[in-house]
Amino acid sequence: MTPEDFTQVVSQCTHFLNDHYPRTVRQRLETIIESPHSELRRDAYGKGGFVNVLESEIAELMGKEAAVYMPSGTMAQQIALRIWSDRAQNKSVAFHPLCHLQIHEHMAYQELHHLEAVLLGEPDRLFTSEDLATVNHPLAALLIELPQREIGGSLPTWQELEAITQLAKSKGTKLHLDGARLWECGPYYERSYKEIVADFDSVYVSFYKVLSGLPGAALAGPADFIEEARIWMRRHGGNLHMASPGAVSAKLGLETYLPRIPLYVTKASEVAAILNRFSGVRVVPEQPKTNMMHVRFEASAEKVMDAVGQIAAREKCLLFGWARPENDGSRVELWIGDAGLDIPQERLESLFSELIRSLT
Numbered sequence: 001m002t003p004e005d006f007t008q009v010v011s012q013c014t015h016f017l018n019d020h021y022p023r024t025v026r027q028r029l030e031t032i033i034e035s036p037h038s039e040l041r042r043d044a045y046g047k048g049g050f051v052n053v054l055e056s057e058i059a060e061l062m063g064k065e066a067a068v069y070m071p072s073g074t075m076a077q078q079i080a081l082r083i084w085s086d087r088a089q090n091k092s093v094a095f096h097p098l099c100h101l102q103i104h105e106h107m108a109y110q111e112l113h114h115l116e117a118v119l120l121g122e123p124d125r126l127f128t129s130e131d132l133a134t135v136n137h138p139l140a141a142l143l144i145e146l147p148q149r150e151i152g153g154s155l156p157t158w159q160e161l162e163a164i165t166q167l168a169k170s171k172g173t174k175l176h177l178d179g180a181r182l183w184e185c186g187p188y189y190e191r192s193y194k195e196i197v198a199d200f201d202s203v204y205v206s207f208y209k210v211l212s213g214l215p216g217a218a219l220a221g222p223a224d225f226i227e228e229a230r231i232w233m234r235r236h237g238g239n240l241h242m243a244s245p246g247a248v249s250a251k252l253g254l255e256t257y258l259p260r261i262p263l264y265v266t267k268a269s270e271v272a273a274i275l276n277r278f279s280g281v282r283v284v285p286e287q288p289k290t291n292m293m294h295v296r297f298e299a300s301a302e303k304v305m306d307a308v309g310q311i312a313a314r315e316k317c318l319l320f321g322w323a324r325p326e327n328d329g330s331r332v333e334l335w336i337g338d339a340g341l342d343i344p345q346e347r348l349e350s351l352f353s354e355l356i357r358s359l360t
Contacts, residue, residue, distance in 0.1 A: 001309040009309050014340055015317040015349070017271070020212050020257075020337035028214070032248050042244040046230070054247040057254075058218045062203050063194035067220035068229050069247055071238045074105055074179055076204040076219040079232040081141050082113045083225060084174040084201070088140035092116040095143040098150035100178065126156050126327075129163040142168045145178035146185050146196070152284035153181065153292030153335075155188055165199040177203040183210055183258060184290035201225075206247070210261065210291070210337065211253025216246035257337070264291035264336040271336065273281045274349055278356045293337040297323070299359040301330035307358040311351060317343065319351060 001009070016022070023031075032038055042355040043049035051069050059067040070076045078101070081093050093109070095101065097119040101109050110117045112360040117133055121127030128147055144164065147153040156164070161334040164203055182193065189196055197203045202221035207213035219229055233239050272283045275295060284294040297304050301323040312318045 001306045003136075006305060006309045009313045010318055013312055013316050013318045015315075015343055016339040017317070017319050017336070017343055018321055018334050019339060021339045023212075028249070029245075031252060032214075032245055033204070035248055035252055037248045037251055040118050040246075043247075045239050045241060046243055049244045050251070051243050051247045053079055054251055055218065057251070058084060058205065059220050062197050062205075062220040063154050064197075064203065064220040064230070064252060065216045065223040066226035068233065069243055069250075070217050070219055070233055071215060071243070071246070073178075073204050073206050073217040074100070074108070075089055075233065075236050075238050076217045076229075077101060077143070077176070078105075078109055078113060078180060078204045079229050079236065080176050080204065080219060080221070080313045081109060081115055081143065082232060083228050084176065085113070085115055086139040088138070088172075088174070090138055090140040091116045092118060092137065092139050093143065094120050094135065094139050094140045094173075095178075096120060096145060096148060097123045098148070099143060099145060100149075101143070101179070103150070124151060126151070126154055126160075127164075128156075128160065129167050132164055132167050139168075139171065139173045141174040141176050141201075142178045143178055144200075145173070145180070147181055147290050147292065149181060149292070149333075152294035152333075153184070153288060154285050155289040158191075162199070169199070175200045176200070179205045180294065181206070181209060181290065184261055184265070184292065187262045189291045192233070197248055205254055207250035210264070210335070211250065211257050212337075213249035213253040214246040216243070218250075245302055252282050260338065260341075261291065263341055267291070268293060268334075268336045270345055271334070271348065274345070274352055278352065280356065280359060290335075291337070292333070295320070295332045295334055296326065296329060297332070297359065298329045301325045303359060304330050304332065307355055309352060315351065317347075317351060319355065 040050045043051040055067045121131040147155045207216045268288045275283050280298040282296045304323040320332040323332045
C-alpha cells in the first residue's frame with residue numbers, strides 16, 4: 001500500500017485507536033470562536049488579553065512565580081538552558097541522549113547558543129542518579145524529560161526522580177523540566193503538577209499534544225527568569241503580534257482533556273495487556289506509565305503498514321499511524337486519547353489478532 005493509498009484509507013476511517021478524533025481547521029477555529037474566553041480583547045505582542053490570563057494560570061498550576069506563552073517548545077527549552085548557562089557562566093548542560101534538543105533540532109543548542117552537551121546514560125533506558133554522579137565537572141543545567149518520549153513514555157520512580165534532583169541541587173546545577181507530555185504523568189505519580197515540578201527551577205509544557213490545542217507552549221519559573229525569557233523570545237522572533245487564539249485553544253485543552261487523562265492511561269494499560277499476549281511484538285515499556293507506549297514489531301515497517309492499512313480499509317478503524325524501521329523490524333508510537341476510549345476491548349482483541357496473523 002502506497003503512502004497515498006494509506007492516506008486515502010485513513011480519511012475513510014470512523015474509529016481511531018491513536019490520538020483524539022481528527023478535526024478540520026474549521027472545526028478547531030469554530031471551537032475557539034464559540035468559547036467565552038475569545039470574548040476578551042486580543043493581546044498585542046503578548047501583552048493583555050487572554051494570553052496573560054493563561055500565563056497566570058500556568059504559573060499557579062506549576063507553583064512558579066511567573067510564566068510566558070511561547071509559540072513552540074523548541075524555542076522555550078533553548079531559551080531556558082541559555083539563561084541558566086549565562087547566569088552560571090558555564091556552557092555545559094546535561095540531558096538524555098534521545099533528548100529532543102539532541103535529535104530533533106539540528107543541534108540548535110550548539111549552533112545558536114554555543115552550549116556543550118553532556119549526554120547521560122544510554123539511549124534505550126532512562127538515565128539515573130548514578131549516571132549523573134559520574135559527571136565530574138560543573139553543569140549549568142540538567143534537563144529531565146517527563147515522560148521520556150523516545151523510549152515509549154518511560155518515567156523514573158518518584159524515589160529515583162528525587163535522588164536525581166537532590167544530587168543536581170547538591171552540585172549547584174539548575175533543573176529544567178521538559179514537560180512536553182507532563183500532563184500525562186499525574187496518574188503515575190499520584191501527585192499534583194505543582195508537587196511533581198517543585199524541585200525544578202524552570203519547566204516547559206506543551207499545549208498541542210494531548211491537550212489538542214493550536215501550536216504553543218509555556219515556560220514557567222522565577223519572575224526575573226521569565227522576564228529574561230521574554231527578551232530571548234523576542235530575539236528568537238517568537239514575540240508574535242497576536243497569540244490570543246493559541247492561548248484560548250490551550251485553555252480549552254486544559255478544560256476538556258486534562259480531566260480525562262486518567263481514562264486514557266487506564267485504556268493504554270488495557271491495550272498493552274492485549275499486545276503483550278502476542279509473539280513478535282514488544283511493548284515499551286511493557287507496562288505503560290502514561291497513556292503512551294511504543295510497539296515494536298519483528299516485521300518490517302512496510303509489512304506492518306500494509307497490514308494496518310488493509311484492516312483500516314475493511315473495518316474503518318485505524319490502529320496505528322506510521323511505522324518506522326528499527327533494526328531488523330519496526331516501531332510504532334501509540335498514545336491513547338478520546339478516540340481510543342470508544343473502541344471496546346473485545347474489538348481490539350479481534351483486530352490485533354488479525355494484525356498479528358497477517359504479519360506471520
